Amino acid sequence: MESYIRQRFAEYVGLPEEQLFADDVTLATVIGRSAKMTNSIDLMETFARTSNALRKEHGVRVRLPTLPLDTPMPRVLTIFLEEFDRQKRAAA
Amino acid sequence: MTVEADHGTVLVTQRPAGPDAPPAIITDLFGALTRHGLSLVDVTWEQQRLHESRRWSVLDMLAAVDLDRLTPLDRTLVWNAGRAELTTKPGADRLERQADAECRRWQDSNPTVSAIMQACGTWSRYWNEEEAHHETAFNRLAQLTGMAPIPDETFIEFRQVFPDDDMLRTLMLLAISEITAAVNYGQCQQVIDDPGLRRLFKQVAADEIQHRNYFVSFAKALVDSGEYQAKDAFAVAHLFLREDGEILGSSRDQVENRGTHVNWWDRLERKAGEDDFRPEAVEKKQQLVFGALKKITGIEVHSREELEDTWMDLVGG
Numbered sequence: 001m002e003s004y005i006r007q008r009f010a011e012y013v014g015l016p017e018e019q020l021f022a023d024d025v026t027l028a029t030v031i032g033r034s035a036k037m038t039n040s041i042d043l044m045e046t047f048a049r050t051s052n053a054l055r056k057e058h059g060v061r062v063r064l065p066t067l068p069l070d071t072p073m074p075r076v077l078t079i080f081l082e083e084f085d086r087q088k089r090a091a092a
Numbered sequence: 093m094t095v096e097a098d099h100g101t102v103l104v105t106q107r108p109a110g111p112d113a114p115p116a117i118i119t120d121l122f123g124a125l126t127r128h129g130l131s132l133v134d135v136t137w138e139q140q141r142l143h144e145s146r147r148w149s150v151l152d153m154l155a156a157v158d159l160d161r162l163t164p165l166d167r168t169l170v171w172n173a174g175r176a177e178l179t180t181k182p183g184a185d186r187l188e189r190q191a192d193a194e195c196r197r198w199q200d201s202n203p204t205v206s207a208i209m210q211a212c213g214t215w216s217r218y219w220n221e222e223e224a225h226h227e228t229a230f231n232r233l234a235q236l237t238g239m240a241p242i243p244d245e246t247f248i249e250f251r252q253v254f255p256d257d258d259m260l261r262t263l264m265l266l267a268i269s270e271i272t273a274a275v276n277y278g279q280c281q282q283v284i285d286d287p288g289l290r291r292l293f294k295q296v297a298a299d300e301i302q303h304r305n306y307f308v309s310f311a312k313a314l315v316d317s318g319e320y321q322a323k324d325a326f327a328v329a330h331l332f333l334r335e336d337g338e339i340l341g342s343s344r345d346q347v348e349n350r351g352t353h354v355n356w357w358d359r360l361e362r363k364a365g366e367d368d369f370r371p372e373a374v375e376k377k378q379q380l381v382f383g384a385l386k387k388i389t390g391i392e393v394h395s396r397e398e399l400e401d402t403w404m405d406l407v408g409g
Contacts, residue, residue: 038255038256038257038258039255039257040331041257041261041324041327041328041331044327044330044331045323045327045407048403048404048407049407049408049409051404052404052407052408052409053409055409056409061404063400065335065336066334066335066336066337
């Protein structure tokens, strides 16, 4: 699952996975580095597309909480996975 | 109306230049420019008529305020409003510049979108002028009632220009900003005793609603053109209405330090006498945002959850 989320997210952002999920990379850094992004609305849309892809593949809809722009990407990934597990349990 | 007068042997026909119909915002701008064949001269004339019909004097309005009757809460509301209104000039300056650039970008590929952009950029001069009334009225009043002066550094900080974005997203954000301001000023009217100050807040709130209507009209025209997608209007609405979203303004646990510009709703401050006053009225703002979305996109939602679901469906996989 983690690998799937990383791949989808990297695809939508337009950055390589290893650059995207480094410890010192925050949401603000991603907006700055991605040629596809202007501001946090693009970030929101990337989360939505990743979540939609997950729903299509696994039937679970993940709703992410509002995250500050200084949140590191590994932390974002953890929250995404926790939300996925929570929603999956709730749906079961 | 045509007036005819007999001057000796010559019959003079006098045609008044003024129109008969009351001025109004063109709510279906795309249809007006395409099916009804209005030109930019026609559209600008309508903007001018409405602008003139809504003019008011800051000097007259302030003369009607009884300074000695204002409570500490009244003065705080005025002070916050004055600071917030400082951010509208860079908003209008930017809209004028970006709309003109977009107008030229679309000129060859879609002349109707180009005309919508030009109509929007042209109207920004009225918006800018009307907002100047708000800013100067509140800041002068704050000064006269001995509120903390606004240092030049703060003035210049609040004048920073918001970075450019997609035009539909920009217009939706501006519509929500006007909704937020109008509702806040409406809430202020509820707690103000002085009739002169109440009238000022009422007038400014009415202006903000008129601005909201213009932004909705331009945004709807862009969606109607088929060149802009409803999802982008929904994205901005979701940004504001989601949990811990922008609509909560400075009452959020964490407000982003943007560095590039000031969002006025992030910088409202609570002061003495304001403990029992909460201007948020989130429910009312939410309903107005849903109403704007329906007018712009034709899609109706009734709750934050429905808004999020619809936006995610529009985004796709």
